[in-house]
Amino acid sequence: MSVLVVAEHVRGELRPVTLELVSAARDLGGPVAVAVVAGDPSALVEAVDVEGVDEILTVAVEPDAFETDVVQAAVEALIAEREPDAVLLGFTVDSMGYGPALAAKLGLGFASDVFALRREDGGVVAERSFYGAKVNAEVEFPGHERVVLLVRPTSWAPSAGGGGATVTEVAAPAVQSRARHRDWVEVEAGDVDITTADFLLSVGRGIGDKENLEQFEELAERMGATLSSSRPLVDAGWMPNARQVGQSGKTVKPKVYLALGISGAVQHLAGMKTSGTIVAVNSDPEAAIFNVAHYGAVADLFDVAEELEKLF
Amino acid sequence: MKIVVCVKQVASLGDEVEFTSDERDVDPDFLDYALNEWDSYATEEALRLRESSGDGEVVVATVGDEDAEEAMRRALAMGADRGIRVWGDGLAGADPITVARALAEVVRDESPDLVLAGVQSSDAVQAATGTALAELLGLPRVAVVTKIELGDGTATVHRELEGGLLDVVEVDVPCVLTIQTGINEPRYATLRAIKQAEQKPIEEREPGDLGAPAARVRRMFVPPRGEGAEMLDGEPAAIAQRIKEIVEERLR
Ligand SMILES: Cc1cc2nc3c(=O)[nH]c(=O)nc-3n(C[C@H](O)[C@H](O)[C@H](O)COP(=O)(O)OP(=O)(O)OC[C@H]3O[C@@H](n4cnc5c(N)ncnc54)[C@H](O)[C@@H]3O)c2cc1C
Ligand SMILES: Nc1ncnc2c1ncn2[C@@H]1O[C@H](COP(=O)(O)O)[C@@H](O)[C@H]1O
Numbered sequence: 145m146s147v148l149v150v151a152e153h154v155r156g157e158l159r160p161v162t163l164e165l166v167s168a169a170r171d172l173g174g175p176v177a178v179a180v181v182a183g184d185p186s187a188l189v190e191a192v193d194v195e196g197v198d199e200i201l202t203v204a205v206e207p208d209a210f211e212t213d214v215v216q217a218a219v220e221a222l223i224a225e226r227e228p229d230a231v232l233l234g235f236t237v238d239s240m241g242y243g244p245a246l247a248a249k250l251g252l253g254f255a256s257d258v259f260a261l262r263r264e265d266g267g268v269v270a271e272r273s274f275y276g277a278k279v280n281a282e283v284e285f286p287g288h289e290r291v292v293l294l295v296r297p298t299s300w301a302p303s304a305g306g307g308g309a310t311v312t313e314v315a316a317p318a319v320q321s322r323a324r325h326r327d328w329v330e331v332e333a334g335d336v337d338i339t340t341a342d343f344l345l346s347v348g349r350g351i352g353d354k355e356n357l358e359q360f361e362e363l364a365e366r367m368g369a370t371l372s373s374s375r376p377l378v379d380a381g382w383m384p385n386a387r388q389v390g391q392s393g394k395t396v397k398p399k400v401y402l403a404l405g406i407s408g409a410v411q412h413l414a415g416m417k418t419s420g421t422i423v424a425v426n427s428d429p430e431a432a433i434f435n436v437a438h439y440g441a442v443a444d445l446f447d448v449a450e451e452l453e454k455l456f
Numbered sequence: 457m458k459i460v461v462c463v464k465q466v467a468s469l470g471d472e473v474e475f476t477s478d479e480r481d482v483d484p485d486f487l488d489y490a491l492n493e494w495d496s497y498a499t500e501e502a503l504r505l506r507e508s509s510g511d512g513e514v515v516v517a518t519v520g521d522e523d524a525e526e527a528m529r530r531a532l533a534m535g536a537d538r539g540i541r542v543w544g545d546g547l548a549g550a551d552p553i554t555v556a557r558a559l560a561e562v563v564r565d566e567s568p569d570l571v572l573a574g575v576q577s578s579d580a581v582q583a584a585t586g587t588a589l590a591e592l593l594g595l596p597r598v599a600v601v602t603k604i605e606l607g608d609g610t611a612t613v614h615r616e617l618e619g620g621l622l623d624v625v626e627v628d629v630p631c632v633l634t635i636q637t638g639i640n641e642p643r644y645a646t647l648r649a650i651k652q653a654e655q656k657p658i659e660e661r662e663p664g665d666l667g668a669p670a671a672r673v674r675r676m677f678v679p680p681r682g683e684g685a686e687m688l689d690g691e692p693a694a695i696a697q698r699i700k701e702i703v704e705e706r707l708r
Contacts (some may be wrong), residue, residue, distance in 0.1 A: 240634070248556055248557070254551065275467060275468060276469060280679045282674045287614070324611070324625065
């Protein structure tokens with residue numbers, strides 16, 4: 145089963161998910177080609193030349209920054225030429241902009257947020273979750289000889305070592321870009337750097353109201369913890385951007401991560417699942433956060449917070 | 457300015473689950489329904505764009521059975537003008553590419569100036585329908601948008617990347633944008649607006665040719681717990697005591 149992996153990069157740097165995709169591709173068996181679509185793809189060749197990669201396809205495009213039409217046209221041309229059985233992309237913001245379009249246009253099998261893959265009777269079986277990550281599903285692609293899969297970051301260990309893949313230059317197709325990169329804007333740095341804290345007390349939508357936030361600010365101070373949160377509290381303007389843990393926020397790895405009222409959505413877990421010790425309090429015994437927590441308590445977070453106040 | 461917003465009625469599970477007899481989905485008796493969180497932000501954004509342009513129309517489109525009208529009524533109560541509901545064979549539990557095909561025909565018929573969808577639906581987390589729809593409509597698109605400024609024939613938008621980095625993108629209009637939470641503060645529908653929404657028209661449509669499904673669920677199951685968490689039992693006081701011990705030990 146031949147696999148085409150599309151390398152991801154931002155501002156000249158390869159994103160780690162690329163090497164994880166190589167590992168995922170190896171699970172399917174067969175030759176693995178990695179496409180590098182970039183302003184100067186040769187600068188990224190060495191980084192993707194890892195164990196399990198047979199060929200590196202370089203496509204030089206304008207501009208270097210991701211643009212949907214440009215990348216989609218390049219990948220489409222590679223699919224037509226190489227006829228891979230599977231195309232693996234990261235479940236990332238860039239891929240969300242063109243992966244589903246490839247499937248719709250070319251009539252391919254499709255699934256996203258895939259975290260396990262195998263071959264069965266010549267076809268691909270993918271695993272993903274539904275309903276707030278509370279149930280998993282095996283997904284199949286009947287009638288499709290080719291699939292596009294968006295793979296959940298950090299589900300596979302990155303491939304390393306190796307080297308010596310064949311490098312082939314491929315010409316970029318001419319395309320009119322209808323959504324053009326103009327600039328980068330970085331998130332403003334906050335008053336604290338949550339990525340260096342040893343102990344994070346992290347609150348989620350379970351705290352209910354803005355008025356309740358003060359209680360947890362005080363609790364964090366008593367416990368000697370730094371306060372962080374899930375995204376909805378930042379969206380609502382209750383917490384500053386710099387305190388958000390997760391895919392679109394900060395990746396943290398404290399010694400202790402104490403999560404109160406956080407469900408454990410995949411984008412939240414992406415930012416904290418490698419923490420030293422994860423302790424989760426949630427009133428829902430089926431909350432997905434318990435799948436990554438080392439210690440869990442099914443309880444009302446306010447009751448537990450009140451008791452913690454007495455102890456610290 | 458005419459804007460179509462794709463809205464989905466999403467399902468969530470409580471703390472109990474049973475599956476249908478073919479094991480391909482959860483038994484509906486165990487599901488609760490609501491308007492997708494991302495779609496309420498998309499609806500709000502459409503309403504604001506309509507308001508600042510002075511006139512126009514916001515049309516909400518959904519693929520779903522009759523019960524799914526409840527979620528669409530929420531969007532109508534926020535201020536959308538009318539709804540279109542698409543339903544027919546092959547759409548129950550459909551993959552996002554199939555849903556996009558069902559939406560494409562009705563959206564094309566509306567010839568909107570702008571199409572908005574949510575980044576993702578909370579129950580399926582495909583983050584795919586809006587982008588697939590754009591392709592089928594032949595429109596440019598930007599996924600994961602946190603700011604929109606309309607210009608002349610183009611829009612300048614913020615595309616939110618991992619780590620919070622923003623990509624400022626200039627996109628030709630008409631286009632499809634998938635809207636991220638936090639872009640605005642969705643308004644609450646007043647009781648009066650909810651009542652009025654009952655009177656707003658919802659057109660029913662059947663899908664055209666849906667083609668072959670892009671995927672099929674073979675089996676759903678409760679994930680194995682793995683090593684899982686060590687559960688702290690007892691009263692809140694006992695739980696708090698254990699948390700204190702764990703924290704003190706790990707931070708030593
Ligand atoms: C592209 C993209 C990027 C994203 N990036 C991020 C990110 O960086 N970080 C992030 O966090 N999210 C991110 N998200 C959002 C993510 O999908 C979830 O919506 C979010 O993480 C949910 O936050 P939550 O767990 O606080 O809220 P919910 O999912 O609403 O969970 C609240 C939890 O609180 C529990 N609860 C309620 N009341 C109580 C109580 N009294 N006691 C105990 N427990 C209680 C509930 O059982 C529930 O489990 C992103 C989404 C997208 C699409
Ligand atoms: N059944 C549906 N009806 C209307 N819009 C939908 C439907 N499913 C998905 N969408 C739209 O596509 C977005 C992304 O959903 P998904 O691709 O399922 O994660 C949602 O936020 C909606 O805007």
